[in-house]
Amino acid sequence: MVELRTAIVTGLIVGAGERSAGEFFAAFVEGSIDRDLGTLPTGEALDLLFDDDAQE
Amino acid sequence: MIDLVPPASSVATPIPFDPFTIDERSDAALDELPFGVICLDAEGTILRYNLAEARLARLDRNQVIGKNFFTRVAPCTAGPAFEGRFSELARSGDAQAVLRFDYLFDFKFGAQEVGIEIVRAPGVERFYLFVNRRKFFEARPNLPEGFAAPLQRELAPNEAIEGVRRDEIERRVLEVPWSFLSSLRATCDEVAPExxxxxxxxxxxxxxxxxxxxxxxxxxxxxxxxxxxxxxxxxxxxxxxxxxxxxxxxxxxxxxxxxxxxxxxxxxxxxxxxxxxxxxxxxxxxxxxxxxxxxxxxxxxxxxxxxxxxxxxxxxxxxxxxxxxxxxxxxxxxxxxxxxxxxxxxxxxxxxxxxx
Missing domain, CATH: 3.30.1380 (Muramoyl-pentapeptide Carboxypeptidase; domain 2)
Structure with a gap:
């Protein structure tokens, strides 16, 4: 068994690591994982949409 | 009595798959399938053997192709419950028949409960075995001598002196220094840089x-x-x-x-x-x-x-x-x-x- 020094998997929301790989990837392709833009705070959502445009 | 059943639209795998088109597939395409595929002639000689089967049986296909499946590679199948059913299908001449049954494969490293599906390739005397593993067990004790499948090192006993290396599951491996990759990249830069x-x-x-x-x-x-x-x-x-x-x-x-x-x-x-x-x-x-x-x-x-x-x-x-x-x-x-x-x-x- 190869032991790696750092965590192999990061950034998963709680419980997502226990989903099956097939379920996760199906949701990933469908874009139905986690939250959509409408669930973000307004400022963060607008930043996401327009921050590069503001710099142009 | 054998279980000749109507043709299925797919074998028992999650992959949509028409078993009657298998003979048209290349060896590389067979190697992409996640279940075992073995092609036999009517006498049981192995003609094709895909990567998943080689991996799960821990055998190198270069050593099994050309050998008789029932007597040399999987002797636990040499009996009426497997070889007998196969031979009856081979003799039947029924191009559309599909033979399905469950079996227990005995290896010296363990036993495997499998679902078997056998079809005849259209128009030729070639038969395809689809092997779906279901459960894995410890090797069964006290089996008769020669009943379990031989190990890779028994099929090819002199590999160490023939310069062949294998990993713990009998895959042939190469151990090369990283200069192998460097030389490949340098060659590509010389002959086809883009x-x-x-x-x-x-x-x-x-x-x-x-x-x-x-x-x-x-x-x-x-x-x-x-x-x-x-x-x-x-x-x-x-x-x-x-x-x-x-x-x-x-x-x-x-x-x-x-x-x-x-x-x-x-x-x-x-x-x-x-x-x-x-x-x-x-x-x-x-x-x-x-x-x-x-x-x-x-x-x-x-x-x-x-x-x-x-x-x-x-x-x-x-x-x-x-x-x-x-x-x-x-x-x-x-x-x-x-x-x-x-x-x-x-x-x-x-x-x-x-x-x-």
Whole structure:
């Protein structure tokens, strides 16, 4: 068994690591994982949409 | 009495599959299937033997092709319950018959409960056995001498002095210094300098399909599950450990960006990048292609992986962005426009999809 020094998997929301790989990837392709833009705070959502445009 | 049943539209696998078209498939296509496929003539001589079967039976197909399946390779099948049914099907001449039954394969390293499906290839005297593993057990004790399948080293006893090396599951392996990769890259730079990215992406995709079969067989042996049914975290750890075991580097997966329909893979100490020396271009297209094929297998839909940072270019690690194929073009545009920081790439993907 190869032991790696750092965590192999990061950034998963709680419980997502226990989903099956097939379920996760199906949701990933469908874009139905986690939250959509409408669930973000307004400022963060607008930043996401327009921050590069503001710099142009 | 044998179980000749009406033809099925698919064998018992999650893959939509017409068993009567199997003879038209190339050896490479058979190697992409995650279940065992064995082609026999009417006497039981092995004509074709796919990668999954070789992996699960721990035999090298170069040693089994040309041998009799029932007497030399799987002697536990030499009886009325298996060989007898096969022979009756072979004699029957029924082109549309499908023979299905369950069986227990005895190996010296363990026993495997399998579902067998046998069809005749249209118009020829070739028969295809589809072998679906269901459960794995310890080797059964007190079997008669010569009943269990021989080990690879018994089929080919002199391999060590013939310069053949095998891993713990009897796959033939090569151990080469990294200069092997350096010389490959240098050769490509000499003869086809523009060809490296395309060639390596395609090569990696081919390699990744066999890595996916490895993951399937490992998941079957460890959990009696398809890799798609294994928890995501476990599947990623299996992939990462497999790469580290072979010396490709340490693969880490960051799912922080899944809300934006992307995630990120980092390969620390990439063997490909370090063998390339300093370069202005990214060098790990081989790894990108491999990861793309593995994730495509897991998703059962096409997934694109592109490298956005490479140690060969002076970046701290090699970084890959993973997206559904519908966003591949947007990802490539972002990379071409010079964006190389993960959050910027992901943000540009999100804007692209919102505007699209």
């Amino acid at each position: 060809g490296w990215p395309l060639f390596c992406l395609a090569w990696g995709t081919q390699w990744g399909r066999s890595v996916a079969v490895d993951l399937e067989t490992e998941a079957l042996e460890a959990f009696a599950l398809s890799i798609r049914e294994v928890p995501l975290r476990t599947a990623m750890e299996m992939l990462s450990r497999g790469m580290a075991r072979q010396g490709w580097g340490a693969l880490r997966i960051d799912f922080s960006y899944t809300a934006q329909s992307a995630f990120v893979a980092h390969l620390d100490r990439s063997a490909v990048a370090e063998s390339a020396g300093r370069s202005k271009a990214m060098r790990c297209q081989l790894v990108a292609g491999m990861l793309g094929a593995v994730f495509t297998h897991l998703a059962a839909r096409r997934i694109a992986v592109r490298e956005i940072g490479c140690k060969a270019r002076g970046d701290a690690t090699c970084t890959f962005v993973v997206v559904p194929d519908s966003r591949r073009t947007a990802l490539e545009h972002a990379i071409e426009s010079g964006v190389s920081e993960v959050s910027s790439v992901v943000r540009s993907l999100k804007r692209d999809s919102l505007r699209g």
